[in-house]
Amino acid sequence: MLTKDKTEKRFNLILKVTALFVVALLVVICLTLIVASVPSIRTFGFGFFIGKTWDAASEKFGALPFLVGTLLTSFLALAISIPFSIAISIFLGEYFKEGAISTFLRSSVEVLAGIPSVIFGLWGLFLLMPLVRMIEMQVGVVPHGVGILTASLILSIMVIPFSASIGREVVILVPSDLKEAAYSLGATRFEVIKNIIIPYARSGIFAGLLLALGRAIGETMAVTMLIGNSNFLPTGIFSPANTMASVIANEFAEATGITASSLIYVGLVLFLVTTIVNIIGTYVIKKISLEASKEVT
């Protein structure tokens, strides 16, 4: 009996230790980033975020170009993806909840989510880049081909699956008695979607967009391959730039000393931003599904 108790205790201990391990892992990740970026934080402080020059030769580092690049690409990508992801949410959540056509669209979106980032980059390099270059020649700007617009386009394709699948789930959660009430008042389907479903699912759709934003901010490979890698402040949507993730991908392998520390500082900011965005998104979704389950019971 005694040995059994002992094994029991050991088993519980192992479970607890591994769970604690996950917490410790995150804490240590955080600490690693902070400690490694201390030299850079000490030298540049908060001026890091408003400094416009990134020059390894003269050891002057300011992250503003990357902050602007990240914000521009991710919000532009989100803006491009919104009509598509909302259309898919409504398509799968309201018009075609089941059936062959719904399964086809849903599994296609899943396949899209499963394609590795580097392959998006490769495809973008050989199809999207020439396309953007053509547009740039028409518009009359320097035809780089790569730049913020190209990166945003590829990002928008990559984030559609995330916001669309969450959007679909919240659209399905809309209570049917609300919809029925509207139908019985004579509303058309469009009116039900516009006046009942969208307002009801608004916060869920918002959460889906937030999670997609988190993805877009942290996405590295496809952006690195298509953004043009310029360490200067972007001047427009056609201009080559760098994001926080892409500058790390490009420069970290060869960086030493204060350069490496500054790159890790950028990584720390990236980590904090995505974490905040993701936590808010997850919190909103959890709240919605809790409310929905309350209404059912």
Add this chain to the structure above:
Amino acid sequence: MEGNQGSRFPLESAQRAQRARGGGSDGFAGGGGDVSPRNRIIKDNIFKGAVILLSFISLLPLLLILYYITRNGIAVINWEFLTQLPRPIGEAGGGIYNAIIGTLFLIVLSSVLSIPFGISAGIYLSEKGEGKMAHIVRLCVVVLQGTPSIVIGIVAYMWVVGPFQGFSALSGGVALSIMMLPVIIKTTEETLKLMPYSLKEASLALGVPYYKTILKVILPTGLSGILTGILLSVARITGETAPLLFTAFGNQFMNYNIFKPMDSLPYRIFYYAMSPYPEWHTFAWGASFILVVVVLGFNLIARGIATKWKVQF
């Protein structure tokens, strides 16, 4: 009276209302504009058409990507491509054998590192899921899942590459295993929560100790779900490139030593795609084809297992 009738016969009521008010605003039409039933129906149809159109436009990139990979990829793939090492530029032929083996190596390495922890932490969450501690663990899983892969690459660099004085397969494995962990924990927790409570009760009532109930009854019953989670996490890391850029790095030669740089398919695709040589670009397409087949294969198998085993529950 009028209003009551109106709600039962919406179209007529709208017509009547329009006639009476000379085209006033209707609650459902969102205020303003023409509210004649014909226009509302047209609007309805236009909206439906737009939704369908936009949905299928978003599939266009997917079809194009698959088409390009298949068209450009299959042409490159032959026996030599699969079994030879890369050759320097200018020399014809060669393949990506070391990248294929390297990817398999990295998958095995990171699976070994993450699966035990992931399953154990998943059991913890499903069994003791209510407390404060479980809440914190869950939050950490969410944060870990959302952490950009490039940041995890930095961390693996600091932990392994620095102390061991050089890029290594081990550091790549560490980075990828951190990325696998949240997926495995989440799916294990979800699967075990689905297990019928009577199963545990029956086992405990027979006098089977708690740990044996978990290990011998609950865990095997939930195996399919856990396996699905593992496969999904493997699919996720197989295509990851960012954390490998400065951990496993790349290697033009065959390498079985986990303390040396190791090649992988995604890294090779990146390297070839960014090179200025058209021959290497075709190689990138070939490697992409293999990578997509592998990743989608893992996803398919995972789905297959999930549906096949669910019947037995």
